[in-house]
Amino acid sequence: MIVLKQPESTRPFSFAFQPVIDVVDRKVVSYEALVRGLGGESAHQMLTRNSAEELAQFDRECRVVAIQTAARLGLKSHLNLNFLPTTIYSSSEVILSTVQAAEKNEIPLDSIVLEISEVELIGDQTGFALLINEYKSLGINISIDDFGKGYSGLSLLADFQPDQIKLDMNLVRRIEARGARQAIVRALAVACGDLGVDIVVEGVETIDEYMWFRDEGFRWFQGYLFARPAFEEFPEVHYPEFEA
Amino acid sequence: MAGLMHCISASVAAVPLNTAEMVEILMVARANNKRRGITGILLHIDGSFFQILEGAQEDVAATYAKTAEDHLFTRVTDIISEPIAKRAFSDWTMGFADLTHAEQMAIGGLNDFFQEGTCCTRLRAGRSQKLLRAFAAGRWRTKLRRDLKKIAG
Numbered sequence: 001m002i003v004l005k006q007p008e009s010t011r012p013f014s015f016a017f018q019p020v021i022d023v024v025d026r027k028v029v030s031y032e033a034l035v036r037g038l039g040g041e042s043a044h045q046m047l048t049r050n051s052a053e054e055l056a057q058f059d060r061e062c063r064v065v066a067i068q069t070a071a072r073l074g075l076k077s078h079l080n081l082n083f084l085p086t087t088i089y090s091s092s093e094v095i096l097s098t099v100q101a102a103e104k105n106e107i108p109l110d111s112i113v114l115e116i117s118e119v120e121l122i123g124d125q126t127g128f129a130l131l132i133n134e135y136k137s138l139g140i141n142i143s144i145d146d147f148g149k150g151y152s153g154l155s156l157l158a159d160f161q162p163d164q165i166k167l168d169m170n171l172v173r174r175i176e177a178r179g180a181r182q183a184i185v186r187a188l189a190v191a192c193g194d195l196g197v198d199i200v201v202e203g204v205e206t207i208d209e210y211m212w213f214r215d216e217g218f219r220w221f222q223g224y225l226f227a228r229p230a231f232e233e234f235p236e237v238h239y240p241e242f243e244a
Numbered sequence: 245m246a247g248l249m250h251c252i253s254a255s256v257a258a259v260p261l262n263t264a265e266m267v268e269i270l271m272v273a274r275a276n277n278k279r280r281g282i283t284g285i286l287l288h289i290d291g292s293f294f295q296i297l298e299g300a301q302e303d304v305a306a307t308y309a310k311t312a313e314d315h316l317f318t319r320v321t322d323i324i325s326e327p328i329a330k331r332a333f334s335d336w337t338m339g340f341a342d343l344t345h346a347e348q349m350a351i352g353g354l355n356d357f358f359q360e361g362t363c364c365t366r367l368r369a370g371r372s373q374k375l376l377r378a379f380a381a382g383r384w385r386t387k388l389r390r391d392l393k394k395i396a397g
Contacts, residue, residue: 109329110329133326133327134327136326136327136328136329137247137248137327137328137329138329139328139329139330161324161326161371163371193378193383194323194378194383194384195323195324195375196324196371196374196375196378198374
């Protein structure tokens with residue numbers, strides 16, 4: 001169903017963008033590109049439409065289109081891109097298509113952040129490390145998404161240090177009232193501080209969740225509280241009125 | 245692929261070092277680094293050292309191995325070794341700052357790294373800068389305990 005050379009106007013998918021913000025400097029540090037069907041379908045609905053063989057190609061084309069679309073919108077910040085599930089161990093040509101798209105659209109490689117879900121990393125960690133090193137040597141940033149979801153997070157940091165982690169929603173939800181989660185997140189903040197890994201607090205929905213993280217010194221956030229994803233545009237950001 | 249990498253490490257002086265010995269360490273390091281095309285930085289505070297080496301992978305590995313064997317340093321700790329796209333310290337064979345005396349932070353423009361705002365304007369200021377800041381803020385420092393008592397038996 002997905003044809004690589006299909007002109008942009010007839011593609012069955014495009015992207016929504018959701019900002020990652022720095023609440024201290026009150027600015028957008030990155031936009032995460034989220035794949036959407038032209039009818040506004042979610043990523044999950046888009047994925048189940050494609051057969052397994054088509055996935056790898058779809059994955060590659062996704063990143064290319066995300067880069068094109070972000071460039072057209074006048075991207076000035078970083079750009080967070082996703083790997084689709086099961087495609088992260090693909091060969092170097094995956095890297096090549098992303099690099100070519102970035103160069104063609106004049107987006108510097110060091111403003112690209114590739115998100116890999118923690119749950120995807122439980123398998124072949126050695127193969128993964130090799131692939132990641134190729135990205136690192138190009139200056140592309142690596143982010144571990146859903147960090148804490150698979151309960152392998154901390155041991156993952158022992159062998160591999162990304163540039164960024166995004167806290168899993170399960171750690172974020174109602175954290176202001178959940179002591180065990182607070183303890184884990186504090187420990188993570190220390191470990192990531194020691195290793196130069198940035199933490200993005202993702203999926204923040206309430207002011208109480210936000211305030212807890214602010215009191216702990218976190219400054220990078222993403223979530224409905226600040227901005228919902230907007231289809232083919234960079235949405236307006238609502239910065240919280242008060243500072244911790 | 246003979247790409248670039250950096251190796252970020254911490255260590256502690258095995259014996260107290262005077263200024264002359266520190267200068268000697270630095271001179272030797274600079275000469276060796278120049279020969280190998282290594283650039284980087286060395287920070288010191290109260291006996292704790294923090295080092296970043298960058299260059300071709302085999303050169304960085306060889307230089308780090310020498311540090312690890314040096315009898316002047318102990319608790320040599322590899323914090324992060326990873327490929328990089330470009331050098332952060334291309335002008336310095338081995339920058340140096342002794343944070344024990346804060347006024348010396350002005351050496352060679354090093355203070356730029358510690359001023360808030362100058363290198364944090366992007367999401368990823370770069371691993372080197374972030375870890376330099378962490379060390380300046382008190383992380384990765386070791387105080388050797390010399391008062392441990394031997395347990396009889």
